[in-house]
Amino acid sequence: MNDKIQTSPIDSPRRRFVGSGAAAVAAVMTAAVSGPALATGHAGHGMPGSPEAGGVRFTGSEKACATCVFWGGSRKAEKGSVLASSLGTCNNPASPNFQKMTSPDHVMPQWVKWPALG
Numbered sequence: 001m002n003d004k005i006q007t008s009p010i011d012s013p014r015r016r017f018v019g020s021g022a023a024a025v026a027a028v029m030t031a032a033v034s035g036p037a038l039a040t041g042h043a044g045h046g047m048p049g050s051p052e053a054g055g056v057r058f059t060g061s062e063k064a065c066a067t068c069v070f071w072g073g074s075r076k077a078e079k080g081s082v083l084a085s086s087l088g089t090c091n092n093p094a095s096p097n098f099q100k101m102t103s104p105d106h107v108m109p110q111w112v113k114w115p116a117l118g
């Protein structure tokens with residue numbers, strides 16, 4: 001019995017394509033999550049909560065994605081404010097950004113306050 005798995009020449013280009021495709025997707029996802037969207041900062045928000053500290057802080061009265069009930073990014077409500085640390089998907093069907101990635105500081109009319117902010 002031959003235990004060695006053999007690959008045909010037809011499979012090789014496909015394997016290279018799948019391998020390089022996965023690497024490209026990983027690179028795009030890394031750039032989207034940790035890329036310049038948060039590095040540009042949020043005016044008036046220094047430490048704590050600066051991008052260097054792992055997030056950007058928003059007050060509960062700021063009408064931005066970070067404080068919107070429909071936003072799917074990484075965030076934490078703390079004493080009436082939000083610490084956002086990623087881009088996130090908009091889950092509001094009434095928004096032109098529905099199912100798109102948005103920055104936590106994105107502002108638009110379909111915003112609805114996140115109940116966690118009180």
Ligand code: SF4
Nearest residue numbers: 065068071090092111
């Ligand atoms: S794009 Fe508008 S509706 Fe969507 S999460 Fe941001 S503020 Fe909310």
